[in-house]
Amino acid sequence: DQQVKQNSPSLSVQEGRISILNCDYTNSMFDYFLWYKKYPAEGPTFLISISSIKDKNEDGRFTVFLNKSAKHLSLHIVPSQPGDSAVYFCAASLANQAGTALIFGKGTTLSVSS
Amino acid sequence: DSGVTQTPKHLITATGQRVTLRCSPRSGDLSVYWYQQSLDQGLQFLIQYYNGEERAKGNILERFSAQQFPDLHSELNLSSLELGDSALYFCASSVASTHSGNTIYFGEGSWLTVV
Numbered sequence: 001d002q003q004v005k006q007n008s009p010s011l012s013v014q015e016g017r018i019s020i021l022n023c024d025y026t027n028s029m030f031d032y033f034l035w036y037k038k039y040p041a042e043g044p045t046f047l048i049s050i051s052s053i054k055d056k057n058e059d060g061r062f063t064v065f066l067n068k069s070a071k072h073l074s075l076h077i078v079p080s081q082p083g084d085s086a087v088y089f090c091a092a093s094l095a096n097q098a099g100t101a102l103i104f105g106k107g108t109t110l111s112v113s114s
Numbered sequence: 115d116s117g118v119t120q121t122p123k124h125l126i127t128a129t130g131q132r133v134t135l136r137c138s139p140r141s142g143d144l145s146v147y148w149y150q151q152s153l154d155q156g157l158q159f160l161i162q163y164y165n166g167e168e169r170a171k172g173n174i175l176e177r178f179s180a181q182q183f184p185d186l187h188s189e190l191n192l193s194s195l196e197l198g199d200s201a202l203y204f205c206a207s208s209v210a211s212t213h214s215g216n217t218i219y220f221g222e223g224s225w226l227t228v229v
Contacts, residue, residue: 004156034217043116043204043220044157089157101147101170102218106156 003027004092006105015114019077023090023105026071030092034102035064035075038087047088048075080112117141118221120205126227132193135224139186139207145169146188147206147218148180157204163188195228202226 005024013019023033031052036044050057050064050073057064063076077084087109091102117140127133139146148160150173159172163182174180177195182188192199202225208218 006156036220041222043118043206043222045116046217046219049217091157101159101162101172102157103159104149104157 002105003030004090004103004105006088006090006108008108009106010109010111012111012113013080015082015112016079019075019080019084019110019112021075021077021088021090021108021110023073023075024071025073025092027092027103028071029094030103032093033064033066033073034091034093035062036089036091036104037084038089038107044089077110080110082112082114085110085112116219116221118205118207118219120203120221120224122224123222124225124227126229127195129195129197129228131195131228132191133195133226135190135192135203135205135226137188137190137205137207137221139188139205140219143207143209143219144186145208145210145218146182146186147208148174148188148190149204149206149220150201151204151223152198152201160190192226197228200226200228 034049035047037047038044048062066073087107089107090105119138121136144165147162149157160174162170180190202223204223206218206220
Protein backbone atom coordinates (compact mmCIF):
# COMPACT_ATOMS: atom_id res chain seq x y z
CA ASP A 1 0.00 0.00 0.00
CA GLN A 2 1.58 3.22 -1.18
CA GLN A 3 1.37 5.90 1.45
CA VAL A 4 2.84 8.61 -0.76
CA LYS A 5 1.60 8.85 -4.32
CA GLN A 6 2.76 10.88 -7.26
CA ASN A 7 0.15 10.08 -9.85
CA SER A 8 1.79 11.86 -12.77
CA PRO A 9 4.87 9.98 -13.97
CA SER A 10 5.89 12.88 -16.21
CA LEU A 11 5.31 16.56 -16.86
CA SER A 12 6.44 18.73 -19.76
CA VAL A 13 6.63 22.51 -19.42
CA GLN A 14 8.03 25.34 -21.49
CA GLU A 15 10.83 27.47 -20.15
CA GLY A 16 9.55 30.45 -18.20
CA ARG A 17 6.21 28.85 -17.39
CA ILE A 18 5.09 27.40 -14.08
CA SER A 19 5.69 23.75 -13.24
CA ILE A 20 3.29 22.18 -10.76
CA LEU A 21 4.14 18.78 -9.34
CA ASN A 22 1.57 17.03 -7.20
CA CYS A 23 1.73 14.54 -4.37
CA ASP A 24 -0.97 12.81 -2.32
CA TYR A 25 -0.57 10.92 0.90
CA THR A 26 -2.79 8.60 2.90
CA ASN A 27 -1.28 8.59 6.38
CA SER A 28 -2.71 11.48 8.38
CA MET A 29 0.08 11.02 10.92
CA PHE A 30 2.67 12.35 8.49
CA ASP A 31 3.67 15.77 9.65
CA TYR A 32 6.76 16.62 7.67
CA PHE A 33 7.07 16.65 3.91
CA LEU A 34 10.05 17.07 1.63
CA TRP A 35 10.80 17.34 -2.07
CA TYR A 36 13.94 15.87 -3.57
CA LYS A 37 15.31 16.35 -7.06
CA LYS A 38 17.29 13.67 -8.86
CA TYR A 39 19.41 13.96 -11.99
CA PRO A 40 20.48 10.81 -13.88
CA ALA A 41 23.47 9.03 -12.33
CA GLU A 42 23.25 11.16 -9.19
CA GLY A 43 21.69 10.71 -5.79
CA PRO A 44 18.56 12.63 -4.81
CA THR A 45 19.23 16.12 -3.51
CA PHE A 46 17.08 17.96 -1.01
CA LEU A 47 15.03 20.77 -2.50
CA ILE A 48 12.48 22.12 -0.05
CA SER A 49 10.42 20.96 2.90
CA ILE A 50 7.32 21.89 4.85
CA SER A 51 6.04 21.12 8.29
CA SER A 52 2.38 20.24 8.70
CA ILE A 53 1.84 23.31 10.86
CA LYS A 54 2.34 25.41 7.75
CA ASP A 55 0.47 25.55 4.48
CA LYS A 56 3.17 27.19 2.39
CA ASN A 57 6.92 27.40 2.26
CA GLU A 58 8.86 29.36 -0.29
CA ASP A 59 12.50 29.27 -1.33
CA GLY A 60 13.40 31.30 -4.36
CA ARG A 61 11.67 29.87 -7.41
CA PHE A 62 10.33 26.92 -5.43
CA THR A 63 7.16 26.95 -3.34
CA VAL A 64 5.54 24.01 -1.64
CA PHE A 65 1.87 24.10 -0.70
CA LEU A 66 0.26 21.75 1.80
CA ASN A 67 -3.45 21.01 2.05
CA LYS A 68 -3.85 18.78 5.09
CA SER A 69 -7.57 18.30 4.75
CA ALA A 70 -7.06 16.94 1.24
CA LYS A 71 -3.82 15.16 2.18
CA HIS A 72 -2.23 16.83 -0.80
CA LEU A 73 0.90 18.81 -1.43
CA SER A 74 2.30 20.45 -4.50
CA LEU A 75 5.59 21.91 -5.64
CA HIS A 76 5.49 25.02 -7.80
CA ILE A 77 8.51 26.08 -9.81
CA VAL A 78 8.33 29.58 -11.24
CA PRO A 79 9.79 30.33 -13.69
CA SER A 80 10.80 26.91 -14.93
CA GLN A 81 14.26 26.56 -16.41
CA PRO A 82 15.78 23.81 -18.58
CA GLY A 83 18.12 22.95 -15.71
CA ASP A 84 15.08 22.00 -13.64
CA SER A 85 14.59 18.95 -15.86
CA ALA A 86 14.95 16.04 -13.44
CA VAL A 87 12.96 13.49 -11.47
CA TYR A 88 11.18 15.01 -8.49
CA PHE A 89 10.36 12.86 -5.47
CA CYS A 90 7.88 13.74 -2.81
CA ALA A 91 8.64 12.31 0.64
CA ALA A 92 6.88 12.23 3.99
CA SER A 93 7.91 11.38 7.51
CA LEU A 94 6.64 11.13 11.05
CA ALA A 95 8.56 13.92 12.64
CA ASN A 96 9.96 13.56 16.15
CA GLN A 97 9.59 9.81 16.08
CA ALA A 98 12.89 8.07 16.52
CA GLY A 99 13.91 5.54 13.96
CA THR A 100 11.49 6.47 11.23
CA ALA A 101 12.45 6.89 7.64
CA LEU A 102 11.27 9.02 4.79
CA ILE A 103 8.55 7.44 2.67
CA PHE A 104 9.00 8.38 -0.97
CA GLY A 105 6.64 8.54 -3.89
CA LYS A 106 7.65 7.02 -7.22
CA GLY A 107 8.66 10.35 -8.67
CA THR A 108 7.62 12.67 -11.49
CA THR A 109 9.94 13.34 -14.40
CA LEU A 110 9.89 17.03 -15.27
CA SER A 111 11.04 18.13 -18.71
CA VAL A 112 11.50 21.83 -19.30
CA SER A 113 11.96 22.79 -22.93
CA SER A 114 13.59 25.98 -24.13
CA ASP B 115 28.69 16.65 -3.67
CA SER B 116 26.53 15.60 -0.72
CA GLY B 117 29.46 14.32 1.34
CA VAL B 118 28.04 10.79 1.42
CA THR B 119 30.39 8.33 -0.27
CA GLN B 120 29.31 4.99 -1.67
CA THR B 121 31.43 2.23 -3.14
CA PRO B 122 31.43 0.54 -5.53
CA LYS B 123 29.58 2.72 -8.05
CA HIS B 124 28.86 -0.23 -10.32
CA LEU B 125 28.83 -3.94 -9.66
CA ILE B 126 27.93 -6.89 -11.86
CA THR B 127 27.60 -10.29 -10.25
CA ALA B 128 25.95 -13.65 -10.84
CA THR B 129 22.84 -15.07 -9.24
CA GLY B 130 23.48 -16.82 -5.96
CA GLN B 131 26.45 -14.66 -5.13
CA ARG B 132 26.97 -12.26 -2.21
CA VAL B 133 28.05 -8.64 -2.39
CA THR B 134 28.81 -5.89 0.08
CA LEU B 135 28.04 -2.24 -0.52
CA ARG B 136 29.84 0.33 1.54
CA CYS B 137 28.82 3.80 2.69
CA SER B 138 30.64 6.59 4.47
CA PRO B 139 28.25 9.20 5.88
CA ARG B 140 28.81 12.93 5.92
CA SER B 141 31.20 14.11 8.56
CA GLY B 142 29.30 14.48 11.82
CA ASP B 143 26.25 12.50 10.72
CA LEU B 144 25.28 9.65 13.03
CA SER B 145 22.37 8.19 11.09
CA VAL B 146 22.78 6.04 8.00
CA TYR B 147 19.91 4.90 5.81
CA TRP B 148 19.80 2.41 2.97
CA TYR B 149 17.31 2.70 0.12
CA GLN B 150 16.67 0.58 -2.96
CA GLN B 151 15.47 1.97 -6.26
CA SER B 152 14.33 -0.56 -8.83
CA LEU B 153 12.95 0.14 -12.30
CA ASP B 154 9.57 1.92 -12.07
CA GLN B 155 9.81 2.01 -8.32
CA GLY B 156 10.33 4.88 -6.00
CA LEU B 157 12.93 4.85 -3.30
CA GLN B 158 12.16 1.93 -1.03
CA PHE B 159 13.47 2.27 2.50
CA LEU B 160 15.46 -0.74 3.65
CA ILE B 161 17.03 0.01 7.01
CA GLN B 162 18.36 2.76 9.28
CA TYR B 163 21.21 2.79 11.77
CA TYR B 164 21.96 5.46 14.32
CA ASN B 165 25.32 5.55 16.06
CA GLY B 166 25.85 1.84 15.51
CA GLU B 167 22.39 0.64 16.45
CA GLU B 168 19.56 -0.42 14.20
CA ARG B 169 16.74 2.11 14.49
CA ALA B 170 14.21 1.27 11.81
CA LYS B 171 13.53 -1.48 9.36
CA GLY B 172 11.64 -1.20 6.13
CA ASN B 173 11.16 -3.60 3.25
CA ILE B 174 14.47 -5.36 3.71
CA LEU B 175 14.65 -9.00 2.68
CA GLU B 176 16.01 -11.61 5.06
CA ARG B 177 18.80 -12.25 2.53
CA PHE B 178 19.97 -8.70 3.12
CA SER B 179 21.66 -7.37 6.22
CA ALA B 180 23.43 -4.23 7.27
CA GLN B 181 25.59 -2.89 10.02
CA GLN B 182 27.13 0.37 11.13
CA PHE B 183 30.65 0.31 12.47
CA PRO B 184 32.22 2.38 15.29
CA ASP B 185 33.67 4.79 12.73
CA LEU B 186 30.06 5.24 11.53
CA HIS B 187 30.53 3.81 8.07
CA SER B 188 27.95 1.25 7.07
CA GLU B 189 27.82 -1.84 4.93
CA LEU B 190 24.85 -3.45 3.23
CA ASN B 191 25.28 -7.16 2.60
CA LEU B 192 23.21 -8.79 -0.11
CA SER B 193 23.35 -12.56 -0.33
CA SER B 194 21.88 -15.36 -2.47
CA LEU B 195 21.37 -12.72 -5.12
CA GLU B 196 18.49 -13.00 -7.54
CA LEU B 197 17.87 -11.23 -10.84
CA GLY B 198 15.24 -9.10 -9.14
CA ASP B 199 17.82 -7.66 -6.78
CA SER B 200 19.26 -5.65 -9.66
CA ALA B 201 18.74 -2.07 -8.59
CA LEU B 202 20.31 1.19 -7.55
CA TYR B 203 21.13 1.13 -3.85
CA PHE B 204 21.39 4.47 -2.12
CA CYS B 205 22.92 5.30 1.18
CA ALA B 206 21.90 8.47 2.97
CA SER B 207 22.93 10.12 6.20
CA SER B 208 21.68 12.68 8.66
CA VAL B 209 22.77 14.20 11.92
CA ALA B 210 19.91 12.98 14.06
CA SER B 211 17.83 9.85 14.20
CA THR B 212 14.56 11.63 13.55
CA HIS B 213 13.24 13.75 10.74
CA SER B 214 11.94 16.77 12.54
CA GLY B 215 13.32 19.32 10.12
CA ASN B 216 16.35 17.12 9.70
CA THR B 217 17.39 16.75 6.08
CA ILE B 218 18.90 13.50 4.91
CA TYR B 219 21.64 13.59 2.31
CA PHE B 220 22.04 10.91 -0.33
CA GLY B 221 25.10 9.40 -1.90
CA GLU B 222 25.32 8.80 -5.64
CA GLY B 223 24.28 5.20 -5.32
CA SER B 224 25.68 1.79 -6.16
CA TRP B 225 24.39 0.17 -9.32
CA LEU B 226 24.00 -3.57 -8.82
CA THR B 227 23.36 -5.80 -11.80
CA VAL B 228 22.69 -9.46 -11.18
CA VAL B 229 23.10 -11.67 -14.25
